[in-house]
Amino acid sequence: MRSLVRALRLLVSTSIRVAPVASLGCLAEPVGVLVALLQPWSLSLFIAGAAAANLQWMITAASVFVAQVALTRVLFMIGMSSRINQMERVGATFAAEIARITATIPTVDHLDDPRYLDQLQLLRERSGAVGLAINTMLNQLSSVVGVVGVLALAASADPRMLLVALAGVPTVLAGPIAARWRGRAEEASAEPGRLARALLRLGLDPEHYGEVRVFRLADGLRSRLRVASRAWRRPMVALARREAGLTTVVQVIFFGVAAIVLGLLVQDTLTGRGNLGDLTLALLLVTRLQGVSGQLRSVISEVADMTRTAGRYLWLLDAADEIAAEHPGRAEPPADPGRLVLNGVGYRYPGADRVALTGVDLDLAPGTVLAVVGENGAGKSTLVELITGLRTPSSGTIMVGGVALAELDLAAWRIRIGGAFQDHVRFELIVSEAVGIGDLPQRDDHRAVRAALVAGAAEQVVDALPAGPATQLGSAWPGGVDLSGGQWQRIAIARGLMRPAPLIRVLDEPTAALDAITEHQLFDRYAAAARAGRNTGTITILVTHRFSTVASADVIAVLDHGRLIEYGSHADLLAAGGHYAHLYELQARGYRP
Numbered sequence: 405m406r407s408l409v410r411a412l413r414l415l416v417s418t419s420i421r422v423a424p425v426a427s428l429g430c431l432a433e434p435v436g437v438l439v440a441l442l443q444p445w446s447l448s449l450f451i452a453g454a455a456a457a458n459l460q461w462m463i464t465a466a467s468v469f470v471a472q473v474a475l476t477r478v479l480f481m482i483g484m485s486s487r488i489n490q491m492e493r494v495g496a497t498f499a500a501e502i503a504r505i506t507a508t509i510p511t512v513d514h515l516d517d518p519r520y521l522d523q524l525q526l527l528r529e530r531s532g533a534v535g536l537a538i539n540t541m542l543n544q545l546s547s548v549v550g551v552v553g554v555l556a557l558a559a560s561a562d563p564r565m566l567l568v569a570l571a572g573v574p575t576v577l578a579g580p581i582a583a584r585w586r587g588r589a590e591e592a593s594a595e596p597g598r599l600a601r602a603l604l605r606l607g608l609d610p611e612h613y614g615e616v617r618v619f620r621l622a623d624g625l626r627s628r629l630r631v632a633s634r635a636w637r638r639p640m641v642a643l644a645r646r647e648a649g650l651t652t653v654v655q656v657i658f659f660g661v662a663a664i665v666l667g668l669l670v671q672d673t674l675t676g677r678g679n680l681g682d683l684t685l686a687l688l689l690v691t692r693l694q695g696v697s698g699q700l701r702s703v704i705s706e707v708a709d710m711t712r713t714a715g716r717y718l719w720l721l722d723a724a725d726e727i728a729a730e731h732p733g734r735a736e737p738p739a740d741p742g743r744l745v746l747n748g749v750g751y752r753y754p755g756a757d758r759v760a761l762t763g764v765d766l767d768l769a770p771g772t773v774l775a776v777v778g779e780n781g782a783g784k785s786t787l788v789e790l791i792t793g794l795r796t797p798s799s800g801t802i803m804v805g806g807v808a809l810a811e812l813d814l815a816a817w818r819i820r821i822g823g824a825f826q827d828h829v830r831f832e833l834i835v836s837e838a839v840g841i842g843d844l845p846q847r848d849d850h851r852a853v854r855a856a857l858v859a860g861a862a863e864q865v866v867d868a869l870p871a872g873p874a875t876q877l878g879s880a881w882p883g884g885v886d887l888s889g890g891q892w893q894r895i896a897i898a899r900g901l902m903r904p905a906p907l908i909r910v911l912d913e914p915t916a917a918l919d920a921i922t923e924h925q926l927f928d929r930y931a932a933a934a935r936a937g938r939n940t941g942t943i944t945i946l947v948t949h950r951f952s953t954v955a956s957a958d959v960i961a962v963l964d965h966g967r968l969i970e971y972g973s974h975a976d977l978l979a980a981g982g983h984y985a986h987l988y989e990l991q992a993r994g995y996r997p
């Protein structure tokens with residue numbers, strides 16, 4: 405109940421804050437419902453006037469009828485346009501808020517949790533409907549106003565008409581029942597819905613065309629998509645059937661009772677115990693009574709739907725708060741470079757049965773160039789995500805300049821990091837922007853962008869483009885050009901080198917699309933630049949699984965199955981004749997003529 409009140413309060417306050425005028429305009433509809441009650445009343449007055457040959461009654465009834473038709477139309481039009489306006493603005497506000505909240509969650513661990521992803525999917529799908537909140541509340545008000553008015557009119561026509569009103573109660577009660585069914589159906593279709601969308605993206609996105617065609621995956625994809633779509637729709641189809649059954653039952657009850665009561669009224673009129681005006685009013689009110697009970701029913705289910713969506717939004721807020729509470733740190737990162745110390749650091753992915761990293765100890769002085777090597781799945785990227793604060797260690801501590809990472813404001817910490825990553829983004833912007841956004845304050849500083857391009861060995865790529873750094877990237881845009889995988893990677897590397905003196909610079913296999921010799925040259929360039937600028941104190945961490953490229957690093961950390969198994973300089977590790985020496989020799993042999 406508390407969460408229902410919280411959800412309703414959120415919906416109403418957001419609607420009034422975001423669209424006050426439109427929210428007020430929505431009031432026109434309930435007023436219109438009141439005015440529309442004059443219609444059956446004027447018709448019954450007209451017929452009673454005709455029966456009693458009273459011209460005055462007939463003229464009054466006709467004037468009231470015309471006036472109420474015109475007024476109702478105007479009020480409904482004002483109400484409807486306000487409703488659409490309000491729905492769009494409030495829906496857009498919720499969609500923007502959802503994007504803001506998900507983007508500001510400081511870590512990424514929750515993105516491995518399918519339950520989180522299902523809830524987020526449902527919330528995104530229904531955020532537009534939340535815009536209707538105020539309107540739905542007002543509809544409810546209109547319905548209540550309408551019900552009271554229609555009941556009063558019905559009782560004035562004949563008290564037995566109240567039995568017909570009572571027969572509308574099952575229709576109203578069907579609302580919350582159907583809303584509960586709908587909630588369950590939505591939950592059941594969330595996961596297959598996500599799967600169907602993922603398969604659709606796989607089949608339609610241009611970057612997948614090649615593999616989908618070469619491996620002739622289209623048929624397999626289509627049949628999987630068919631199965632997933634069926635599983636996605638099945639709960640909704642079953643829901644529609646159950647709802648149709650329920651509606652039939654409640655309507656049979658309503659019209660059964662109405663037929664009996666109307667039969668009695670006709671008999672009374674024929675035998676002179678009732679008058680024609682009251683019979684007309686009763687006849688007109690039967691459909692009204694059915695209308696208001698149906699309306700009440702749909703309002704109840706709409707309110708339930710909306711509070712459920714608002715509940716999911718509140719769940720997201722709570723989840724974001726909970727995750728933020730796990731990172732209460734608000735300390736600013738140290739202004740000056742300091743040691744980066746890892747003490748017994750371990751990590752287990754949510755739901756995984758094996759640890760990805762365990763007991764890692766490292767102590768790096770400012771200015772150190774560290775290479776992290778290891779085979780696929782050794783834990784290199786996990787280590788980088790822990791150091792950048794994207795994930796929280798399951799065990800152990802990470803200290804930066806004497807302050808625990810857990811105590812730092814993670815957003816401020818990440819501003820002090822530079823980096824390029826294996827799964828970099830292909831920002832389809834103007835080249836200088838695609839590089840410049842690596843350090844937003846310097847985005848438009850052409851000299852800084854040029855320096856980053858040179859440091860990332862991307863200047864030749866850019867100079868060869870039709871408009872140099874002013875070239876639009878992405879062939880989907882007018883005048884845009886596409887780049888090769890390696891060229892995109894060089895742009896990403898240059899972006900990662902934009903921040904002038906970060907505390908840590910991470911290069912997580914940013915060179916995977918480059919050939920081994922180019923990677924080697926690039927890393928030598930980083931290492932030389934890092935040494936030349938050692939006075940900035942930046943700690944450089946280069947991740948690679950190519951052992952041959954890392955000889956120029958100060959120290960090399962060798963990871964194997966999540967453990968740090970060797971640590972030292974290239975010469976030390978070769979001399980030790982261990983895992984590093986063995987794999988170095990194996991890979992080096994591959995490059996000998």
Ligand SMILES: Nc1ncnc2c1ncn2[C@@H]1O[C@H](COP(=O)(O)OP(=O)(O)OP(=O)(O)O)[C@@H](O)[C@H]1O
Nearest residue numbers: 516753756760779780781782783784785786787949
């Ligand atoms: N999101 C995830 N959920 C569960 N397990 C994961 C996830 N990401 C990685 N892992 C597991 O964690 C381990 C370490 O993965 P990580 O990506 O850190 O390896 P890596 O050394 O960077 O590998 P590569 O060289 O292939 O990039 C692997 O066993 C991997 O299967």
